[in-house]
Structure formats: structure tokens, C-alpha cells
Amino acid sequence: MNIILLGPPGAGKGTQAARLEAQRGMVQLSTGDMLREALANGTPVGLQAKAVMDAGELVSDAIVSALVGERLDKLKGRGAIFDGYPRTQGQAEALDLLLSERGRQLDHVIELVVDEDALVERIVGRFSCAVCGTPYHDLYKMPKVQETCDTCGSHEFKRRPDDNEATVRTRMAEYRSKTAPILPYYEQRGLVRHVDGMLSVDEVSDRIDQLLAGDSARS
Numbered sequence: 469m470n471i472i473l474l475g476p477p478g479a480g481k482g483t484q485a486a487r488l489e490a491q492r493g494m495v496q497l498s499t500g501d502m503l504r505e506a507l508a509n510g511t512p513v514g515l516q517a518k519a520v521m522d523a524g525e526l527v528s529d530a531i532v533s534a535l536v537g538e539r540l541d542k543l544k545g546r547g548a549i550f551d552g553y554p555r556t557q558g559q560a561e562a563l564d565l566l567l568s569e570r571g572r573q574l575d576h577v578i579e580l581v582v583d584e585d586a587l588v589e590r591i592v593g594r595f596s597c598a599v600c601g602t603p604y605h606d607l608y609k610m611p612k613v614q615e616t617c618d619t620c621g622s623h624e625f626k627r628r629p630d631d632n633e634a635t636v637r638t639r640m641a642e643y644r645s646k647t648a649p650i651l652p653y654y655e656q657r658g659l660v661r662h663v664d665g666m667l668s669v670d671e672v673s674d675r676i677d678q679l680l681a682g683d684s685a686r687s
């Protein structure tokens with residue numbers, strides 16, 4: 469099964485993709501993570517993408533689609549969860565080609581429907597352990613022991629440089645103008661399902677599970 473999680477910044481795409489990966493043995497393909505990894509490794513792609521990401525704008529279709537193609541080649545038959553890709557009509561068309569070249573098809577496009585105003589708080593408050601990546605939030609999930617990771621005991625934490633209010637607003641505007649308009653492309657193929665992304669993390673997971681279970685029962 470190959471699915472796209474679609475929604476604005478902070479909608480919960482990464483959170484739900486990680487859960488699906490753990491529960492279903494699928495592979496999370498996050499273009500944001502791929503670009504941050506490229507930057508951390510000092511690759512030309514990463515260095516080229518840095519200024520664009522810091523501004524909250526979109527990296528070129530050619531760069532991200534090439535990254536996705538490379539990752540798809542390593543999946544060995546496991547299903548893919550596309551997290552943050554595609555984000556433009558050009559990327560949607562590129563993904564169709566990438567999948568068909570590999571004998572894969574798209575099963576669902578799950579749109580996480582959210583209230584954008586609530587998302588700024590979600591994003592600006594998030595941080596993670598710099599060693600093991602365990603996610604935290606200033607308001608909803610602080611470490612149990614002050615400045616100590618619950619999972620690995622590290623005292624180092626990090627925040628994404630693009631998680632400030634001004635950049636988040638630009639990222640949301642990019643979503644509205646370039647990403648939301650690709651929904652009809654998938655709607656006309658009957659692929660789009662909507663899930664209320666304002667529910668709790670567990671409830672959103674349950675809704676996605678129900679949706680995917682219904683699909684398995686039909687096939």
C-alpha cells in the first residue's frame with residue numbers, strides 16, 4: 469500500500485507517518501527529513517535547500533522528486549507513506565511517474581483537515597532530543613525530569629530553525645497557494661479521504677486505521 473499524507477505544516481503528517489511505520493511496517497518518506505539530512509551531511513543539495521527552507525518556501529520540484537526516487541528504490545516491496553510530498557502539481561505528476569516506473573500504485577491520499585490558527589502553537593512549541601529524536605512540546609509534553617530526555621537521558625535538545633511564527637505563516641501560505649490546489653488531481657481519481665486532524669493524536673491514528681482497515685476488508 470502506498471499513501472500520501474497531505475496537510476499544512478503542523479497538521480500531524482510526521483506524527484502519523486511515524487505511527488504507521490511502526491504499526492504497519494511501511495516506510496515514512498518525508499522530504500523535509502531528507503532535506504534536513506542532506507543539510508546535516510553538507511551535501512550540495514542540502515546547502516542549496518537551506519536558504520529556501522529557512523524562508524519557509526518550497527525547494528525545487530526536481531530536487532525533491534530525485535530524492536524521493538532514490539528512497540523508493542530502497543524500499544524492497546514495503547509500502548510508502550509520503551509525508552510532505554507531493555507539494556505542487558509538478559511533484560504530483562512526477563510521483564505518478566516514479567510509482568509507475570516501479571510497478572507501484574497510489575492507494576490513498578489522506579488529507580488531515582485542521583484549523584491553521586491552532587497549528588502555529590503546535591509548531592512553535594515543538595522540540596526534540598538532539599540524540600534520539602524523541603519529540604517534546606513546551607505546552608503538551610515536557611520531559612518528565614527537567615532538561616533530561618525521557619528516552620535516552622540526554623540533556624541536549626534541538627528546535628528546527630524554520631519553526632518560528634513568521635516562517636510558519638509563510639509555510640502555510642505556500643501550502644494554500646501551491647499544495648492544496650493539487651487535491652482535485654487526486655479527487656478526480658477517487659483517492660482522497662479526509663480525517664479531522666484537530667482530534668487527539670490517538671484519535672487521528674484510530675481514524676486512519678479505520679480507513680485503511682476498511683480498504684483491506686474490501687480488497
Ligand code: AP5
Nearest residue numbers: 477478479480481482483499500521527552590594668669
Ligand atoms: P517539512 O519538514 O515537510 O515540514 P511541514 O510540512 O511544514 O510539516 P511539519 O513537519 O512542520 O508538520 P507535520 O504536519 O509533519 O506535523 P507534526 O507531526 O510534526 O518541510 C520543511 C521545509 O522543507 C518546507 O518548508 C520546504 O522548504 C522543504 N520541503 C519539504 N518537502 C518539500 C517538497 N516536497 N517540496 C518542496 N520543498 C519541500 O506535528 C507538529 C506538532 O504538533 C508536534 O509537536 C506534534 O507532537 C503535534 N501534534 C501532531 N498531531 C497532533 C494532534 N492531533 N494534536 C495535538 N498535537 C499534535
